[in-house]
Amino acid sequence: MPFGKYKGTIIADLPVYYLEWLHNKGMPPGKLGMLLSTTYEIKINGMASLLFQLKQKLGQ
Template sequence: MPFGKYKGTLLCDLPVYYLEWLHNKGFPPGKLGMTLSTVFEIKTNGVTGLLMQVKQYVQQQKSDR
């Protein structure tokens, strides 16, 4: 997250209540807003396991380098 209370936090690690607050306030324009909206939909629809799998895959790829 590039700004605010959770600056420096991975978007997939943002708490749902914060994503709900952003959703009600309005996501920022552009790529960041689209990504935050996607993370919000994933987390509120109960498919957070998908985010965890992607996160694990990326971490594994980094450690294999």
């Protein structure tokens, strides 16, 4: 995350409540907004294990 309270945090590691807050406030434009929106949808639909598996494959 390039700004705010979670600056320096991997987007997949952002808590759901923060993603919900951003969603209600309005996601930023561009690629960052797309990544945040995708992460939000994955987490609220109970598919966070996908993010965990992806992080493992990438070695993070």
